[in-house]
Amino acid sequence: MAEKGIKTKRYIVNTAAGLFSQKGFTAVTMKDICDACKLSRGGLYRHFGSTREVFIEVLERDKNDAEESINQAIALGLSAKKLLEGFFQLQKNDIAYNKNRIEVAVYEFSVAYPGQKEYLEERFYATVKIFAKLIGYGQERGEFLEGEAMMLAEHIVIFLEGLKLSSKIIGISEEFLTKQFAILGKLVMR
Amino acid sequence: MAEKGIKTKRYIVNTAAGLFSQKGFTAVTMKDICDACKLSRGGLYRHFGSTREVFIEVLERDKNDAEESINQAIALGLSAKKLLEGFFQLQKNDIAYNKNRIEVAVYEFSVAYPGQKEYLEERFYATVKIFAKLIGYGQERGEFLEGEAMMLAEHIVIFLEGLKLSSKIIGISEEFLTKQFAILGKLVMR
Amino acid sequence: MAEKGIKTKRYIVNTAAGLFSQKGFTAVTMKDICDACKLSRGGLYRHFGSTREVFIEVLERDKNDAEESINQAIALGLSAKKLLEGFFQLQKNDIAYNKNRIEVAVYEFSVAYPGQKEYLEERFYATVKIFAKLIGYGQERGEFLEGEAMMLAEHIVIFLEGLKLSSKIIGISEEFLTKQFAILGKLVMR
Amino acid sequence: MAEKGIKTKRYIVNTAAGLFSQKGFTAVTMKDICDACKLSRGGLYRHFGSTREVFIEVLERDKNDAEESINQAIALGLSAKKLLEGFFQLQKNDIAYNKNRIEVAVYEFSVAYPGQKEYLEERFYATVKIFAKLIGYGQERGEFLEGEAMMLAEHIVIFLEGLKLSSKIIGISEEFLTKQFAILGKLVMR
DNA sequence: AATGAATGAGCCTTCATTCAT
């Protein structure tokens, strides 16, 4: 049965995701992953041949399913403002609770494997497009200010990356996050 | 003579700064620095005992001398708008020409040496304060919109970190930078 | 049913023989054999516990059935010259078509398992004896030159080993082989 | 001073030559060489990056200086018979005292690094040429039988390879060697 | 100050081998 192998693989990816979030890409070794998974060397290598392979799988796992949810919301005619605020709330939680901050690892990865740049660029723009769609939707409904939706979306995504990066260095409170997202909101909303 | 020693030290720091910018902190080894400096093991160790020591020296070297220049500008009563645009131009150049993007290395460093967090936080806020001062000055002169100068300054610095990070992954044109800085400007200027 | 098991075993031995011929003994791993046989680890281990076991089986398989054929030929009173030339032709084919060059693997095996030396020595002399018998037969019939048949047989076998070894390193043409075997022939035949 | 490094390098090559002679190429690991040299891992790697590098150096070291000695002998007008017998004596000693039997390692090496085949072929023919020269010289002086000197030389070299190979598997006495070399002599000498 | 030889620790990777299914 391949069942068990797939389970182990999923388990490794989940465990490794945590490591990459904490320590970045370069600092995580196959041994770290072994230890974290309580798996022997050979056991790990049966599933992944390098941290590169594990990392790619982590990115795949995280592939945004946000797009779908936004399409649904738009189909239902929900308020763009509410939607955007909902998105911001998700990000705030991720940052406040230290989840999903894999951005720096992604950067390190792009340095270590320049050949993967296109893949990472695609990943960046996938997120951008979701925000752009949301902003365009808000503009159509008259809820948001006019402006180039794409540029604004890029601005937001870039700011979020900076925020995730900085949050590892400076202490960040709920209040701080609220204020910063309010600034972001002013750029978009009426 | 200590003269030559100081020169060598400066040379090592400059060379290492390039390495850290390119490869981050973790990926740079003492051997890398030896090779890049064309210096023997013993030669390097005479000056620095670890990559940590070298890195701190790199950060010290980069300590912002921007504060001084801003104080002078304020004393001279120059336009806040011009000043801010000048700052932005500097950042644009740094990014466009691939300079000074040591941010990710700083992050990695903070993970590797959590004990240095305060030092890094201080470094972050040093930059923030410069922007805050500039914004406050512009508000006093009525050139800038009202608002919490500190928060806005933080927003700008965080965005810049994100931009420096992203610029390593996605291709960034002059035009792109101009538009993004324009968005930033709208947050501050009338 | 043991039937299928025996078939699989034979299949493994045949496949492994090719590997040993190509790569020698030491360089072949159980994993190599698994892969070459498209068999799982457990599947292979059911039949053989180590490369040593597989190799011995390969040698057994190759055990010269030449002896029998020579006895028959002698009983029939065939020409010794023709017989020897026939043998040489077989060897030429083996070398020209890259078959059966397991000699070096045998050597490596003797280093890895010194305890098997007697077995290998026996194997060597089995071949020698065939040639000796053939030479003795030719001498009796007056077709061959006088001389110590045993020594000549050893000489031939040693030369053949050298030829098989060298043929892996230097390019060897049909013509080259013909000339070399002619030299060998001169030692024996009138 | 590079002095010490060169000494160590030479020492490693000499020590490794013994290992390769005993165990062949594939079975010798970098660790084996470390242990045999009583050198740490890093210490060995400072000089050689792989067994391949060490092995090539071993072959270089062994590059035949026989050519020179034969040229001198010919210039002095010495007896070809005596010379050939001298050469044979050297080979007998090497085999009897277990020296210099690196032939199988060479073969294994050629399998492991097919790209080095030309180099090895060249090495083979260097030895052949020495014998060919000697045989040609003997023929000129009327000491040796007529015949293609090159072919005979190849025959001798191939036989020697076979002998070195076989000597690892079968027990070989002085007497045995004397007889075998006598057979070889008959091919050449009057 | 600087060189480069050497050590030893640590991670990488591949296998032989076992075992539950």
Add this chain to the structure above:
DNA sequence: TATGAATGAAGGCTCATTCAT
């Protein structure tokens, strides 16, 4: 019989670090 997951040992390789010169 056969599969493939898992273990642990062994060897490869790279470094930080020290030291004699």
